[in-house]
Amino acid sequence: MRIDRRRALALLGFGAAATPVVARDAYSGAVTFNHGVASGDPLADRVILWTRVTPADPAAGDIAYRWTLNPIDRRAGGAKSGQGLTGPARDWTIKVDATGLDAGRAYTFEFEANGVKSPMGRTRTLPSGPTKDVVLAVASCSLYPNGYFNAYDAIAKLPRVDVVLHLGDYIYEYGGERSYGMNSAVAAERPHDPAHEILSLADYRRRHAQYKSDPHLQAAHARAPWIVVWDDHETANDSFMDGAQNHSAETEGAWVDRKARAVKVYYEWMPIREPADGGAAIHRSFQFGDLASLFMLETRITARVKQLNYESDLPEPGGPTEVAAFKVKLADPSRRMMSPAQEAWLGAGLKDSVKAGRVWQVIGNEVVMGRLMAPSLKKELGEAKFAEVLAKETDNGRTRIARLERLASLDLPYGLDMWDGYPAARERLYGLVKDAQAHTIVLAGDSHAFWANELHDADGQRRAVEFGTTGITSPGGGDAIKSFSVGEVFASANPEVIYSEQAAKGFVLLTLTRDEAKAEMMAVSTIVSKAYETRVLKTFRAKPEAGGVSTLVET
Numbered sequence: 001m002r003i004d005r006r007r008a009l010a011l012l013g014f015g016a017a018a019t020p021v022v023a024r025d026a027y028s029g030a031v032t033f034n035h036g037v038a039s040g041d042p043l044a045d046r047v048i049l050w051t052r053v054t055p056a057d058p059a060a061g062d063i064a065y066r067w068t069l070n071p072i073d074r075r076a077g078g079a080k081s082g083q084g085l086t087g088p089a090r091d092w093t094i095k096v097d098a099t100g101l102d103a104g105r106a107y108t109f110e111f112e113a114n115g116v117k118s119p120m121g122r123t124r125t126l127p128s129g130p131t132k133d134v135v136l137a138v139a140s141c142s143l144y145p146n147g148y149f150n151a152y153d154a155i156a157k158l159p160r161v162d163v164v165l166h167l168g169d170y171i172y173e174y175g176g177e178r179s180y181g182m183n184s185a186v187a188a189e190r191p192h193d194p195a196h197e198i199l200s201l202a203d204y205r206r207r208h209a210q211y212k213s214d215p216h217l218q219a220a221h222a223r224a225p226w227i228v229v230w231d232d233h234e235t236a237n238d239s240f241m242d243g244a245q246n247h248s249a250e251t252e253g254a255w256v257d258r259k260a261r262a263v264k265v266y267y268e269w270m271p272i273r274e275p276a277d278g279g280a281a282i283h284r285s286f287q288f289g290d291l292a293s294l295f296m297l298e299t300r301i302t303a304r305v306k307q308l309n310y311e312s313d314l315p316e317p318g319g320p321t322e323v324a325a326f327k328v329k330l331a332d333p334s335r336r337m338m339s340p341a342q343e344a345w346l347g348a349g350l351k352d353s354v355k356a357g358r359v360w361q362v363i364g365n366e367v368v369m370g371r372l373m374a375p376s377l378k379k380e381l382g383e384a385k386f387a388e389v390l391a392k393e394t395d396n397g398r399t400r401i402a403r404l405e406r407l408a409s410l411d412l413p414y415g416l417d418m419w420d421g422y423p424a425a426r427e428r429l430y431g432l433v434k435d436a437q438a439h440t441i442v443l444a445g446d447s448h449a450f451w452a453n454e455l456h457d458a459d460g461q462r463r464a465v466e467f468g469t470t471g472i473t474s475p476g477g478g479d480a481i482k483s484f485s486v487g488e489v490f491a492s493a494n495p496e497v498i499y500s501e502q503a504a505k506g507f508v509l510l511t512l513t514r515d516e517a518k519a520e521m522m523a524v525s526t527i528v529s530k531a532y533e534t535r536v537l538k539t540f541r542a543k544p545e546a547g548g549v550s551t552l553v554e555t
Helices: 005-011 150-156 201-211 215-223 255-269 320-330 340-355 377-381 383-392 395-409 423-436 486-493
Strands: 037-040 047-052 063-071 080-086 093-098 106-113 121-124 133-139 163-166 226-228 284-288 292-296 360-365 440-444 450-456 462-468 497-501 505-513 517-524 534-542
Touching: 037 106, 037 121, 037 215, 037 226, 047 106, 047 121, 063 093, 080 093, 093 255, 121 215, 133 150, 150 215, 150 505, 150 517, 201 255, 292 340, 340 360, 340 423, 377 383, 377 395, 377 486, 383 395, 423 462, 440 505, 450 517, 450 534, 462 505, 462 534, 486 497, 497 517, 497 534
Parallel strands: 133 163, 163 226, 292 360, 360 440, 440 462
Antiparallel strands: 037 047, 047 093, 063 080, 063 106, 106 121, 133 505, 284 292, 450 462, 450 497, 505 517, 517 534
């Protein structure tokens, strides 16, 4: 079968830009829309629309589809529609970049294939010009077997949400009876599919399909446009440019091939506008009128240097000479999170945003940026309480506590996969913020904990505030250690940490106005029951100041 350029474009899902396609040999059998609809990467004049059409015949070829988008306000004009082809080459997913839209306008959209209509979704374009406020839901880390996606349902039910930001770990690569999350009370009804670690193209597709079959996740996608970035588990745990902790080239093949498969499937299944060159450089920016700029960073697989590891780079007992050498290695300026090109892009973007008069410069970032030194529980809790804690803890809890005590005694960071593992790169980022005189808010995922941090450079100058979101379902430190508040200990031991909570599940609701940024730590009451309640754990506010941002105030 000959495929010309027009047909190839349609197969890639670019039906909006293509001339209407009539496929005489397209599959005409039964289809369903099992994975909902989604939208993403909104700009002032366009937005990505996404769905997946599932043929009853798994051997089906191309499927013709139509899409429609209608303004909610029903004012005259503004409706859009188009058609195209999808097929097995992209797992029958559909991605349309709907253009020529009006700024700050809300729309509904849906798809149709072979006489079957998809569910309806809601989306909106970004505002232009004067903008009063923006409401963002910030999410991260959804481990399917570990619990119900109640937090996604809570996002879907918000009275207002302009955009959902997802900061990574949208899926997890693990699988099998004893894999991560399978000790949950609901894991038996939510085991990962396939039931093994995902590696092949088909594996990654099945895993994305499983996650998007969840009704709560579907509801959140249908509620508002999403802006997403991957972290490590979309490829493999603790990934970096040239490998991952959870990848063995000897048994699982070349990392570059696995990474390419994971990225291809991510582009198929996520409502993201793909880079023009088809690569993995998904750093990009969004302008919310004259109020805020959002910079989404890619800090995983395009430039990140391999993480240091305490077990291999500083094995016990680790005397003064070894610790000093380790700290020199940790501070090496060549230890990058981002490429020089991405750093330059961020610096220029921050300056442009400030020059344009936007109040806020928001950085969407996968991992925690604040300094998190390992706390000594013996020091923070006192000898008597420490002994009591050890007596009550499980073997796993005692092991984690012993690790904390060792790191604290050596004055070392808690984790090396976060920005603490790349202090020179972090300092360069702070330099970009300083040079731009930006009012910077950093958003972070990955840690399965809530954080409210004040970020300082090496000279002790406050450069930004940080709001870290906990997991949708992924277990945090407070799930492993239950006899005291892990978050309170981190806050007590670390000057940059104003607040941390490490057992709750939920998301951050961030409201930006010209006068302040308000972050609400939204927690669901349970992830092991479908009946749940949502409450605000804490609320923090910051104000823009000349050349920076104020201290955090709890309200």
